Amino acid sequence: MAYPEPIQKLIEQFSKFPTVGPRTAARFVFYLLKLPKSETEELLKSISQLKEEIKLCPFCFKPFRSDENLCEICSNPSRDKSIICVVEKETDLESIENIKKYRGRYFILGGNVSRLRQEDIKKLRTEELLERVKIPEIQEIIIATNSTAEGEATALYIERLLKPLNKKLSRLGRGLPVGSELEYADEETLSSALDNRK
Amino acid sequence: MAYPEPIQKLIEQFSKFPTVGPRTAARFVFYLLKLPKSETEELLKSISQLKEEIKLCPFCFKPFRSDENLCEICSNPSRDKSIICVVEKETDLESIENIKKYRGRYFILGGNVSRLRQEDIKKLRTEELLERVKIPEIQEIIIATNSTAEGEATALYIERLLKPLNKKLSRLGRGLPVGSELEYADEETLSSALDNRK
Incomplete structure (x- = not known):
């Protein structure tokens, strides 16, 4: 297919978005073409605002908006500084925060790896993680990756x-x-449940 | 989950993109947060350029870039003006153009309907279609919607x-x-489908 250059270029840029291939990217472009001018301007403004106002916490990499140096979790004096919870991505941090049980700090790895190839591992913030964990006050590291093959x-x-x-x-x-029936558990889950009995 | 306002707002805007739900929208936002400033600026530039330079053909609604009034298909004098091919979306037009067999003009409906409710039908360019088809020189209308329930x-x-x-x-x-989308059909299949129209 031969689209005019401004369309082609934007398709390429959208194709780099997570989960987006060239076909979906093309649909995004046609969606934007149909979008009223005012809404497109709103979108552009939001993206600019995001980049201007949101920064990543230099300790845990959580995105936050404030004039503080650290995010609201890392700068909270009542948080336990001796424990750090390593998650794959931002939404995983939010899920754990939502249960209001964990009182330590976090570290967002920035992804996961399916194979231990150097090029995949490079995408994770492993150097930064090592640096954080070396801080003497940190005594426990919870690895809270997903329960998937990649995790x-x-x-x-x-x-x-x-x-x-x-x-x-x-x-x-x-x-x-919790709340599930044994009958519907897959073998892996049931097996771990048996291992972790207490 | 409670993200800072600039994140929340952009998640809402991305959620309106086709195929995108709130979770994917959130991943887009975190992708943008990690994107180098230069690449974000490139993206903003591309979206602005798209809206400035690309217009929709006033006859068939194909996106095009030129100073002409009509797109390169509608303004091509060697195209057969007696036949019009109605497609759901832009990529479907490109798929048919790629087999280099159809020599008429097109009309992009702008979507499909799953049920014949007035609110769904309003999203299609039916009034414009009726207007085009009433032009005396048009003798045949090929309805080239997808072979799906909606099509x-x-x-x-x-x-x-x-x-x-x-x-x-x-x-x-x-x-x-049956059950396939026109966009994914191979050229042979699409070519015989065009031959066997009835």
């Missing part, structure tokens, strides 16, 4: 990376989701 | 709408695999 591979990599530091490493428990 | 419903609606005009109405042949 498991990422957790294994991090465990290996942090082991030499001789600090307490823990993982989120695996087992039956 | 079929849309085709039925258009057939009913155009029938009183007493012009030749045809549909793409059943060469298209």
